[in-house]
Amino acid sequence: MNAPASNPASRAGYPGLVLAMLLLVYTFNFLDRQILGILAKPIMEDLQLTRTEFGAIGGLAFAVLYSVLGVPLAYLADRTSRSGVIAGALAVWSLFTGLCGVATGYWQLFLFRLGVGVGEAGGVAPSYAVIADYFPPEKRARALAIYSLGIPIGLALGTLLGAYIAALVNWRAAFITMGVIGILIAPIFRWVVRDVPRPVVAKGDAAPVSAVFGILARKPGFWLLAFGASCSSLCGYGLALWTPLVLMGNFGFDLVTTGQFMASLLLIGGTAGVFAGGWFADRLGKGDRAWYAWLPAIAWLITAPLFAVGFLTSNPWIAWPLLVIPNGLNILWLGPVTTAVQHMVPQHMRATASGSFLMINNLIGMGLGPLLMGFLGEALKASYGAEALRYGAVFCLGFYVLAGILALFAAKHVRSGWVEQTA
Template sequence: MTAAPAPRSPARARLVLAMLLVVYTFNFLDRQILSILATPIKADLHLSDAQFGAVGGLAFAILYSVLGVPLAFLADRTSRSGVVMWSLIVWSGFTALCGTATGYWQLFFYRLGVGVGEAGGVAPSYALISDYFPPERRARALAVYSLGIPIGLAGGVLLGGYIAALVDWQTAFIAVGAAGIVVAPLFRWLVRDVPRPVVSAQDTVPVSAVFAILARKPAFWLLAFGASFSSLCGYGLALWAPSVMIRSFHFSMIETGQFMGSLLLIGGVAGVFAGGWLADRLGRSDRGWYARLPAIAWAITAPMYALGLLAPSPWVAWPLLLIPNALNILWLGPVTTAVQHLVPPRMRATASGSFLFINNLIGLGVGPILMGGLSDHLKAANGVESLRYAAVGCLGFYVLAAILVLFAVPSLRRDWVDERA
């Protein structure tokens, strides 16, 4: 058998990053497809906005958040690429099962399963990227990986809209779930862990020790809660924005997919690239920029989203919404890089899992159901526009996110761990 390229060679690093990007795209494709299918699913299963918000957020977040830390710890102890592969199989399988749901609780259970699978995908991937890329290129590499978010979000609304319009919503779930299962063995064949020193039992760092290190660092808490409040808005809008377009602008499902898909892809790709490039460039001289950049972006995001969501027509809304769709995810490269550098390298996946636990429990667990519940509350007075006003009402969390992360700047400089640690 031909020997594989050197583990840290540029060619191998690019290949690994490309495969991780593919898997992350499926991660968000499987999440986002639910949003474009809201109208037919709610009609067929007789769901309220609050119930659909629970399916789209809380059901996914419960086990996704809780299992993220132990699966990250398992990845640090065993094979990071192996954990990612099995996670892809599990969440893709449950995504396909969503297409067989005939009631609220059955769909809720299957979304729990999607969360179980995706819990093991992100933190080990962050750690793999940190293994393959040097510190001066890490934020850009993590930003490239994070392109899976806008690509997956855009693909979810586009594919889901077309498949549901041409066939039905059940087929949309089954098709994207099956595709993920097919990709899993190819990922395992191409992606290998960087060899790590063998650690004896007495030298193994327990999860509690990683928690203890993070708990003493204000930068971790400020970054985690700042990102969480941003994600509360981001995940809520990801689930509900297509329904806002359908209700307020009377779009068809295909028109909604095209409108939202173009926003998510163009804005999201630009924002993720800008965040990674700027963080690596500015962060060389001042680590504080890894927090300052997201703070600036979120402060602009809130008012721009409000203007776009309240626009009188889609022609006015699209350019206004393009800016916040870029800025609201600019944080991904800078913040995830900063979290990686709050602990020594051998603890990276566990540290990322701890960060994601807070981020997803608040962002995913609260955002979609909060917007859905607020929409139900406002429906008597505002009718079909209730969801639009509910979305605008939640935008203040972006401002809170910006304030928290801005406070993290001085502590991040102090808490940063050099690569040699």
């Protein structure tokens, strides 16, 4: 491993710089995902895609290799350089994002999105581990929450920039522009971010993946949180892809207005929700580790009815406040849950444990969510006509309720399975 001789985490201000760079990369991670959703209408019209086909491109194509490769790439990061793996991942997914802009048909776009998933598979789990290396346990949920701000910021920017670039040029230019910028950032990230020296076992002989699986398999808290987060992500990724079309159908918005409306929801609601999750988890979790599960459970149970009412109203001025709250609550879980997963294994297994969690979360959430909502948007046409996609989204909100129930059951197991760590 190419780690410096001294611990860079002890340098004044450097952990904050590392977190800022990780946040920048994570922003592009979700920007490159969300840009597909806001461009759904022009892409579907240009390439003559059905909703089911577009749902497969937006979810299944991305999720298959993204989920499967997450664990081996996280294991590689544990054995070698975490920052190096992240930089390489950024370069790869940015390249394929740019290539999406030259796709001429369904299968070509499907394969390019598959490539985006391959690259992004190496980004998140090593980043979780880098944050755990740089921040002590009492500050870790907040640090992970700040990192997770990349989700609402990336989603909002992807929505807004995608809409404006497509309106000014075309949808292809939006993909190409984002891809080029990401490729330019990759070497800067590699130069700035340094790995923290890890225990000898992690440098040359990291624990085998089977050993990490063995620890996690015996912890019910891990499985309940993983499947709870997966149910939430099924809704979240589905809504991220299809909400632009729902808004256009509900309110008659054009592309730019849709981008502005949705970006405001994602940025305001999302940033507040992510930061609140980390802040409350760090404070409440000191007294009882079960709060790392109770917080997301409460948020998910409130999210479902608010989204439902917001989607069913026909007035955008009423819909906005109803939708901005669940856009924060539905991702409040990121800080608490990812922190809990970090504390279920020893330090040198963190990236692999996170990769295991992400594999489950993304296979179910990302793989099924966009596809299921797209399928329902087609299947419900006979009953709901032009409003089929809106009602398909509402029906899927039941998964938020299931997520909340699973997290409630996980609370006591999180408390008993917590591994106290000093680094």
